[in-house]
Amino acid sequence: MSFQPVKFYQTGTFTVGNRLLPPEERSVQSDSKRFNSINSGHRACQGCGEALGARYAIDAAMEAADGRIIAANATGCLEVFSTPYPETSWQIPWIHSLFGNTAAVATGIAAALKVKGKTGTRVVAQGGDGGTTDIGFGCLSGMFERNDDVLYICYDNGGYMNTGVQRSSATPAAARTSTTPAVGAEPGNVFGQGKFLPAIAMAHDIPYVATATVADLRDLEAKVTRAMEIRGARYIHILVPCPLGWGTASHDTIRMARLAKETGIFPVFEAEHGEIKSVLAIRRPLPVEDYLRPQKRYAHLFGKQPRIDVIAHLQAQADRNIRKYGLQARKGGH
Amino acid sequence: MLKQMEGSRAVAEAVALCRPEVICAYPISPQTHIVEALGEMVKEGALASCEFINVESEFAAMSVAIGASAAGARSYTATASQGLLYMAEAVFNAAGLGLPIVMTVANRAIGAPINIWNDHSDALSQRDSGWLQLFAETNQEALDLHIQAFRLAEELSLPIMVCMDGFILTHAFERVDMPTQEQVDAYLPAYSPRQVLDPDEPVSIGAMVGPEAFMEVRYLAHAKQMEALKLIPAYAAEFKAVFGRDSGGLMHTYRSEDAETIIVAMGSVLGTIKDTVDEMRDSGHRIGVLGITCFRPFPVAAVADALRQAKRFVVLEKSMAIGLGGILAVNVRMAVTGMGLKGYTVVAGLGGRAITMKSLHALFRQGEKDELEPVTFLDLDWKAVNKQLEREKAHRRSGPVAEALLRDVGIVGARNY
Amino acid sequence: MFQVRIHGRGGQGVVTAAEMLSVAAFDEGRHAQAFPSFGSERTGAPVVAFCRIADREIRLREPIMEPDAIIIQDPTLLHQVDVFAGLKQDGYILINTSKTFDQLGLGDMVRDWNPARLCTVPAMELALKHVGRPVPNVPLLGGFAAVAGVLQLESVIKAIEERFSGKVAAGNVAAAREAHAIVKAEMEQAVKGDVTHA
Numbered sequence: 038m039s040f041q042p043v044k045f046y047q048t049g050t051f052t053v054g055n056r057l058l059p060p061e062e063r064s065v066q067s068d069s070k071r072f073n074s075i076n077s078g079h080r081a082c083q084g085c086g087e088a089l090g091a092r093y094a095i096d097a098a099m100e101a102a103d104g105r106i107i108a109a110n111a112t113g114c115l116e117v118f119s120t121p122y123p124e125t126s127w128q129i130p131w132i133h134s135l136f137g138n139t140a141a142v143a144t145g146i147a148a149a150l151k152v153k154g155k156t157g158t159r160v161v162a163q164g165g166d167g168g169t170t171d172i173g174f175g176c177l178s179g180m181f182e183r184n185d186d187v188l189y190i191c192y193d194n195g196g197y198m199n200t201g202v203q204r205s206s207a208t209p210a211a212a213r214t215s216t217t218p219a220v221g222a223e224p225g226n227v228f229g230q231g232k233f234l235p236a237i238a239m240a241h242d243i244p245y246v247a248t249a250t251v252a253d254l255r256d257l258e259a260k261v262t263r264a265m266e267i268r269g270a271r272y273i274h275i276l277v278p279c280p281l282g283w284g285t286a287s288h289d290t291i292r293m294a295r296l297a298k299e300t301g302i303f304p305v306f307e308a309e310h311g312e313i314k315s316v317l318a319i320r321r322p323l324p325v326e327d328y329l330r331p332q333k334r335y336a337h338l339f340g341k342q343p344r345i346d347v348i349a350h351l352q353a354q355a356d357r358n359i360r361k362y363g364l365q366a367r368k369g370g371h
Numbered sequence: 372m373l374k375q376m377e378g379s380r381a382v383a384e385a386v387a388l389c390r391p392e393v394i395c396a397y398p399i400s401p402q403t404h405i406v407e408a409l410g411e412m413v414k415e416g417a418l419a420s421c422e423f424i425n426v427e428s429e430f431a432a433m434s435v436a437i438g439a440s441a442a443g444a445r446s447y448t449a450t451a452s453q454g455l456l457y458m459a460e461a462v463f464n465a466a467g468l469g470l471p472i473v474m475t476v477a478n479r480a481i482g483a484p485i486n487i488w489n490d491h492s493d494a495l496s497q498r499d500s501g502w503l504q505l506f507a508e509t510n511q512e513a514l515d516l517h518i519q520a521f522r523l524a525e526e527l528s529l530p531i532m533v534c535m536d537g538f539i540l541t542h543a544f545e546r547v548d549m550p551t552q553e554q555v556d557a558y559l560p561a562y563s564p565r566q567v568l569d570p571d572e573p574v575s576i577g578a579m580v581g582p583e584a585f586m587e588v589r590y591l592a593h594a595k596q597m598e599a600l601k602l603i604p605a606y607a608a609e610f611k612a613v614f615g616r617d618s619g620g621l622m623h624t625y626r627s628e629d630a631e632t633i634i635v636a637m638g639s640v641l642g643t644i645k646d647t648v649d650e651m652r653d654s655g656h657r658i659g660v661l662g663i664t665c666f667r668p669f670p671v672a673a674v675a676d677a678l679r680q681a682k683r684f685v686v687l688e689k690s691m692a693i694g695l696g697g698i699l700a701v702n703v704r705m706a707v708t709g710m711g712l713k714g715y716t717v718v719a720g721l722g723g724r725a726i727t728m729k730s731l732h733a734l735f736r737q738g739e740k741d742e743l744e745p746v747t748f749l750d751l752d753w754k755a756v757n758k759q760l761e762r763e764k765a766h767r768r769s770g771p772v773a774e775a776l777l778r779d780v781g782i783v784g785a786r787n788y
Numbered sequence: 789m790f791q792v793r794i795h796g797r798g799g800q801g802v803v804t805a806a807e808m809l810s811v812a813a814f815d816e817g818r819h820a821q822a823f824p825s826f827g828s829e830r831t832g833a834p835v836v837a838f839c840r841i842a843d844r845e846i847r848l849r850e851p852i853m854e855p856d857a858i859i860i861q862d863p864t865l866l867h868q869v870d871v872f873a874g875l876k877q878d879g880y881i882l883i884n885t886s887k888t889f890d891q892l893g894l895g896d897m898v899r900d901w902n903p904a905r906l907c908t909v910p911a912m913e914l915a916l917k918h919v920g921r922p923v924p925n926v927p928l929l930g931g932f933a934a935v936a937g938v939l940q941l942e943s944v945i946k947a948i949e950e951r952f953s954g955k956v957a958a959g960n961v962a963a964a965r966e967a968h969a970i971v972k973a974e975m976e977q978a979v980k981g982d983v984t985h986a
Contacts, residue, residue: 105570109438110577120578130568132441133577134464138434141426145393145438145446146568148422152392152444158570176434179427375814377807509847539849544807544822546814642847727850 072099079126080118084287086277087192097258101265109143111164112136137172140180143187166193166207181241194279219337238272245271247307252295284333296328301355304362318366378510379404385514388555391447393439395432399454401537402477429454433461440470443567452479466501471524479537480722484773488723490689503531504667506637515618536639596668621670627659647731674706683713696746719749789842796861799831801925806837812943884911903978919959930964934971
């Protein structure tokens with residue numbers, strides 16, 4: 038791992054800035070001279086995981102590129118809340134074109150920079166899970182396949198939250214959305230559907246793929262920093278809880294992200310050229326129920342007749358993730 | 372320099388002379404030869420300082436062009452037919468963002484039924500996208516229009532489609548006068564964008580705009596197109612000064628000064644129309660031609676002036692507003708509102724149906740005598756149509772229309788000569 | 789205006805032949821327009837290409853329906869496609885074959901035709917002999933230069949050399965020259981009345 042992991046007992050807190058660390062080990066965000074690429078005053082909901090993730094990711098990219106980043110942004114929450122006309126939160130050159138073409142727009146920007154010899158300026162594309170795994174997937178796959186010099190960041194909150202919480206191909210099984218309502222014999226999203234885009238990105242053999250959550254923000258920053266050291270197509274998939282869509286308390290965003298990781302529901306790893314290079318290990322795996330129970334989108338699993346079968350199915354998915362990605366920390370390890 | 376070459380090659384060489392910086396390509400007939408030639412020029416180094424990107428769809432092609440243009444690069448792509456429709460969302464977006472992309476549309480019909488041959492349905496489906504649309508009559512004009520288009524697009528900060536008839540022009544070998552790099556450089560200044568993604572001067576492009584300003588943004592796009600009505604003739608005049616030939620402009624008239632009947636059309640069919648008109652003139656008919664080069668913006672005042680002295684006009688178009696009649700015709704009628712002219716719409720040449728002098732002679736004579744229906748379908752096979760209508764009356768499950776007609780008339784492409 | 793229609797099959801260089809004809813005419817300072825029939829250009833499928841040659845700008849864009857000359861690159865098309873559709877009376881016919889018009893079953897059709905306008909040349913054999921590939925288009929162009937007097941052989945050869953290079957160019961030039969000589973001899977004999985094709 039390319040950064041000094043911070044043990045919670047060192048700080049005694051989950052506070053993101055880690056100001057107790059020596060300055061050189063501090064996060065980008067804890068620096069008072071951080072870029073503030075996405076400025077305060079935007080219109081994201083309270084506790085928005087995407088706003089947090091974008092703030093950390095783009096500032097880390099800015100730090101790595103000496104402040105020379107151009108961003109392309111898919112239609113979606115991030116675009117809408119950051120640029121209500123005539124205001125913009127973006128302190129960097131930023132373009133929003135369409136919902137499904139962000140990776141291609143970024144390819145065009147990268148091509149323009151290359152032809153003009155401005156290779157010191159780097160390109161970041163970003164979108165939600167709908168804009169990435171569904172409507173933008175064709176352009177994204179094309180960008181990967183051509184190995185264009187773009188870092189694509191997907192902020193995955195598991196659904197189309199901007200349009201009122203509809204299912205996407207990143208919506209987890211059993212979750213309730215407006216288009217997978219909690220009714221009928223098999224309430225919520227269907228098992229056996231959906232896709233895990235990081236694995237698909239790896240199948241393109243691109244130089245760098247990583248997952249992260251907003252619970253481990255130093256890990257997120259480190260991955261963005263690592264991605265910026267590499268040329269070619271890079272992909273970072275960040276789990277960003279959505280209080281509105283998940284039905285969680287605004288103050289629980291980071292806790293939910295941490296539970297997703299600690300239960301094995303969301304594997305956190307990095308891969309180079311299709312090979313996994315490191316994982317964020319789970320010290321003491323938690324039962325998925327700990328993750329599901331606080332979320333209203335799973336409330337139908339915990340009613341008068343708890344759906345033990347469905348919870349077991351989700352636990353099996355998490356266990357498989359732990360096995361598949363080797364997430365369980367070795368005994369005697371940290 | 373005079374050369375005998377394929378239209379696609381001529382356009383590719385002209386585009387290369389315009390020093391494009393980013394070209395994105397996705398194959399679709401009949402534009403493919405253009406981007407193939409450009410791709411080769413980039414790869415062999417003849418076209419330096421240019422990125423050629425093989426994208427995965429037309430939607431991506433336009434999107435890459437959007438990104439490249441917004442980052443300050445002179446951007447070009449080409450498409451046709453289904454490809455244009457597949458990129459339609461990005462086509463509107465490029466115009467809305469005010470990005471001066473130049474795109475060749477090698478005009479081709481739109482399916483279903485799938486058809487690779489020429490008509491103008493593709494470009495005209497995007498007439499309200501905010502792009503300027505220029506239609507070439509010959510390969511020389513196609514070549515010249517591309518050079519003018521880059522200058523015009525960049526001056527206005529608006530994208531331009533240069534439309535040329537698929538196969539009829541793109542695949543035709545004919546004589547063209549290829550300009551020199553020095554001539555093009557003298558005519559086309561370097562791209563100086565109004566907006567650019569630049570870390571030294573960050574801007575947000577493509578923000579959400581609500582009801583409070585959306586109409587103003589749209590009106591400004593309209594105002595710019597109105598401004599283009601003045602710039603286009605001016606740039607065509609400058610073009611003549613540098614290159615020594617008339618090319619482009621809003622429209623061309625031909626033998627129309629004392630004409631009672633004026634045929635209005637766009638694209639390569641104007642050649643066949645002119646040959647027909649010459650023969651009719653020789654036998655005393657007072658007939659002339661108005662060729663529309665610039666369809667968007669539509670030159671309302673200029674068209675009105677050109678038709679003012681006539682008694683009637685016949686719009687012959689390779690497009691169709693299904694459920695109404697013509698598309699070009701509606702635009703022409705708008706221009707002559709209140710002038711008391713008789714007007715006829717002729718839908719012709721759809722899906723590559725040959726438009727022959729023989730048919731035009733008969734058609735124009737009918738037109739002169741005011742014997743045309745308001746909407747005429749030139750050389751329509753009424754027998755095949757009526758047979759199908761009968762079939763549908765007789766059987767509920769009459770089957771797919773296209774297959775039934777093909778059984779009646781023979782194999783695909785059987786009547787190309 | 790002189791109008792030529794070329795019939796062949798995908799892979800036989802039909803479109804290339806029309807284009808080269810136009811280049812040869814251009815090299816003679818004339819206007820020329822070559823275009824394919826567009827569409828089914830898959831290997832083996834019947835293909836048509838057109839070439840107009842004139843002394844002024846060619847504006848006409850209709851297909852050639854009444855050709856002055858027809859070049860048939862593949863005789864197996866004779867009874868599959870109406871290759872002679874619209875051919876002007878006493879128009880030129882040039883067929884890639886080593887058979888006679890009679891042997892091809894065309895005797896009745898051309899009985900009253902001017903025999904000096906009916907030519908055959910074994911273009912496939914010439915192509916195999918000189919180029920090593922069964923592509924009859926270039927030898928036929930050499931033959932065509934002898935047929936109608938529309939183009940000079942040297943212009944056709946120049947067009948060949950513009951299109952191809954090295955061995956392929958040399959082989960095609962040789963094939964075109966031999967085809968030209970064969971057709972020229974045929975026509976001279978026909979004018980003398982020694983041979984009738986019918």
